[in-house]
Amino acid sequence: MGRAEERKARQRGSRRAAPKRRRPSGAGGKSGIRRLFTWKKIVGTFFGLCLLGMGAFIVLYMVIEIPEGNPEAELQSNVYKYSDGSIMARTGERNREIVDLAKVPKEVQRTFVAAENKTFYKDSGVDLKGTARGVLNTLSGKGAQGGSTITQQYVKNYYLSQDQTVTRKLKELVISLKLDREKPKDYILAGYINTSYYGRGAYGIQAAAQSYYRVDAEDLTVEQGAYLAALLQAPNQYDWAIASDTGKKLVQERWNYVLDNMVGEGWLSGSDRQGMKFPEPKEPKAAAGMEGQTGYLVEAANYSLKKQLVAQGAAEDMEQAKALVDLGGYTVTLNIDKKKQAELEKAVKTRLTSKLDPAKRAVDADVQAGAVSVDPKTGSVLAMYGGVDYVKHYTNNATRDDYQPASTFKPVILAAAVAQDAETQDGVPITANTMYDGTSKRPVMDGDRKVGFAPPNEDDVDYGDITVQEAMNKSVNSVFAQMGTDVGMSEVMKVAGDLGMDTEGVQAVPAQTLGSMGASPLEMAGVYATLDNHGKKVTPAVVKSVEHKDRTVEFPDPIGEQVISREAADTVTSVLTGVVDDGTAKKSVRENPLRDGQQVAGKTGTSDNNKSAWFTGFTPGLVTSVGLFGEDDKAPHPQVAMYKAGGVDHRVNGGGFPAEIWAAYTFGVMDEVTEFDLETKQGNAVKPSSTPTQSESPTQSPTQEETTEAPPSDEPTTEAPPSGEPTTEAPPSQSPSQSPSGSPSSEPPTDGESTEPEDPLFPGLDRQKQ
Incomplete structure (x- = not known):
């Protein structure tokens, strides 16, 4: 073997003997993940997805055609019926004139x-950024957000639905692009x-x-157009009206935004812009x-329908619900009884509006009436x-x-008690026979502490010791102010809410x-119906x-759970019969020749400064x-007093026109004479101190009757003078304890049954309703 061959052999042996060296981690070469995600592959994938998206869009563009107008854009009507199925009104046909x-x-x-x-006159009909944002918001569940062009909004209004889905948005995009290419801008703007x-x-725009x-579209000014x-x-x-x-602040800001944009686009001169004022509609x-x-009934029905659409999830809010109702196609049957509706209208006309003469008395033009009649067994609003x-x-x-509902709130206090x-x-249970101190301006006491409230009675009459029954009959403010504190005002307001009043923020x-809070006849009818329905x-x-x-719209049962005991509800009903038979409503109701022995319970109410007067019975x-x-x-229609309206001597009282309307209507629609079935702490209903007869002569006129809910000491009523016997079935044989008395507070209300929310002596009573 030559040297050369020996050298080669040694080299081969050396290589065989050399140990294998491990490649350091992270050094030399690429890991599997990095080999998978190279920048070339990422860029390639991106462009591939872009090409795929473009291809898909091209397919969509070729497949999707501009459709015929959406059926929901066609004219429809809503039909409203009385409870018997007869037609009340047809509405909802679009108030539109092209x-x-x-x-x-x-x-x-x-x-x-x-x-x-x-950019309407320059764009291609779509806002790609806004549409992409809308699609992302829809996918992420954020709802209807994102911008749209005028073309896209027109496409949504006329060709598509209002659904917030990705499919609908993509269709909107394609149809908008095609429409913009096929139709001139003026065609789209007009649509x-x-x-x-x-x-x-x-x-x-014409209807708007x-x-x-009150002008045609061709006569609109720039200021008016900017508001629309x-x-x-x-x-x-x-x-602006509601x-x-x-x-109002937001729409004025939006109005300014519109005009400022016009200046920016060169469509309006700065000098013209400066001279423009907001055009109140x-x-x-x-x-x-x-x-x-008819309009009031349809409006009330629509409100109930919109609330239920929101409640069952068919609409997100009342505005969206209104849009659904306005699309039409609903047949709404109301609980309104045609006969009772006609009788209620007749009662208001004969007992009130026929006696109002604005030409003779300017105040007569300021009197407004409202009324609601309810079946307490079913909850149906009959008129x-x-x-x-x-x-x-x-x-x-x-x-x-x-x-203000004024003294019609007093039964709620008794119900809570x-x-x-x-x-x-003094630890005496509160019943119809319990004695209270009826002294006018008597300070309300909480134990040994004065609570800073000492309301006067009507005409500042002092009644001395008086039963709860008689205090209700004569609407004695000092008694119920003290009773509210005895019960606890938080508990009183809770019971008020349970009975059906809106007490939020009160x-x-x-x-x-x-x-002194606000209430509607609809609310008060519900409260008294709950009493009538035994709680x-x-x-x-x-x-x-x-x-x-x-769609299916199901309404909840108007009759709910027991909110107060039957005994409590029936006791209040029992006491309220005394208001009719021996109290402030006896002239209009008790002695009405149409009554025919019908048992009646109710309460009058007249607010301070005579801005409201009530009878709920x-x-x-x-x-x-x-x-x-x-x-x-006259606009803006502030609340005003009704003194001497309709020719009365002084105040318009609950025992006058309201009670007269109530009696004319109620006794006019009675099918039979009925009696209350009551379970009370007195054992049965309170009976009048004397049998009502048509020949019995009252001591006062109808207008005086309510004005003196607590009669002046020199003109006591013949039925029950302030110091006389209580008008309950059985006068108390024991001596119920009376509440503590005291000197008048230094801050009583000025006069009347109740205090206006804005009374400076009792700040903070405004009803904060959202």
Whole structure:
């Protein structure tokens, strides 16, 4: 073997003997993951997905055609029926009149472009960023968010549905691109302003112009056009007639935004812009066919329907629910009884409106009436009076809750006392026979402490020792103010809520015993219906049933659970018979020739400064609440006093017009005479001190009767003088203890049964309703 071969052999041996070296971790070469995700592969995948997306979009573009107008965009009507199935009204046919774009001033056209889509005249019909954002928000569950062009909004309104789905958004994108290529911008803009919803039931710019400014679209000013354009963002929230202070502020900001954009785009000069003032729209005017009470009934039914659509998840909020109702296709059957409705309207006319003469007395123009009648066994609203005419007075007086219920709240205090087995300051159980100190301006006591409230009685009458029964009959403020503290005002307000009053945000303070929060006739009818129904909750129901081809709407049972004991409810009912037979309602109700022996319970109420007057009463089968409200007939319609309205000597009282309306209606629709079936702490219903007869002569006129809910000492009633025997079935044989008395507080209310929320002597009583 030569040297060369030996060297090679040694080299081969050396290589065989050399140990294998391990490659250091992370050094030299690439790991499996890094080999998988190279930048070339990432870029390639990205472009591949882009190509795939583009290909899919091209396929969608080729497959999706511009469809015919969506059926939901077609005109439909809602049908409203009485409880017997007869037609009450047909509404919901779109209040729309298509106008040629050429008839709309160019500057007004541009207000919509400035408000919604400044690039409208230059874009391709879509906002890719906004659409992508909307798709992502939909996928992530954030709801309807993201921007849309005017073209896209028109496509959504006319060709598609309002569903917030990815599929619908992709269709919207494709159809918008095609529409923009096939149709001129003016065609799209005309379609947009003619199909959009502006609130007040107005679809399209012509209907909106008439509804808000009483002019045709061709006569709109730039300022008015900017308001209508601003409305499209939130029609109901921005409607000046019903907007909250926040809503008014927001729509003014939106209006300024529109005009400033027009200046920015060169469509409006700066000098013209500076001279423009916000054009307040006119008050709503009801659509034709809604005259008289029909409009109020339809409005109340629609409100109930919208609430239920939200409750069952068919709509996210009331505005979306309104949009669903406005699409039409609903058959709504109301609980309204045609005969009772006609009788209620007749009673208001004969007992009130026929006696009002604004030409003779200016105050007569300020009197508004509202009434609701309920079946306490079923909760059905059988009749409703919303005002003189829906076309003339848009606000429904039957459902408004901005006036005080005054002394009609006193039965709630007694209900809380009996339900909780409350006691007086001296430990005596509170019943109809319990004695209280009826001294006017007597300080309310909580133990040995004065609570700082000492309300006067009507006409500042001192009654001395008086039973709860007689105090209810004569509506003695000092007694019920003390009783509220004895029970505990927080408990009183809780019972008020249980019975059906909206007590959210209402302070539980002694002044509330005078009924100083707001309430509606609908609310008070529900409270008294719960008493009439022996303590089982009654929530008045306007709607009986709803039918729709695409959805089912089920309403909850108006009769709920037992909210106070039967004994408590029946005890209050028993006491309230005394108000009719021996108290402030005896002239209008007790001695009515149509009564025919019918048992009746009820309570009058007249607020301080005579801004409201009430009578809420019931028989075993019918509860009706009647309210009169002083409202200035000139905008902005503040609350005003009703002194001497209708020719009365002084105040308009609950024992006058309201009780007269109640009696004329109730006794006019009675089918038979009925009696209360009561289980009370007295054993049975309170009986009148003397049998009601038609020949019995009252000592006072109807207007005086309620004015002196606590009669002046020099003019006592013949039935039950302040110091006389109580009007219960059996006068108390023992000597019930009376509540402590004291000197008058230094801060009593001025006068009357109750205190206005704005009374400076009792600040903080405003009803904070959201």
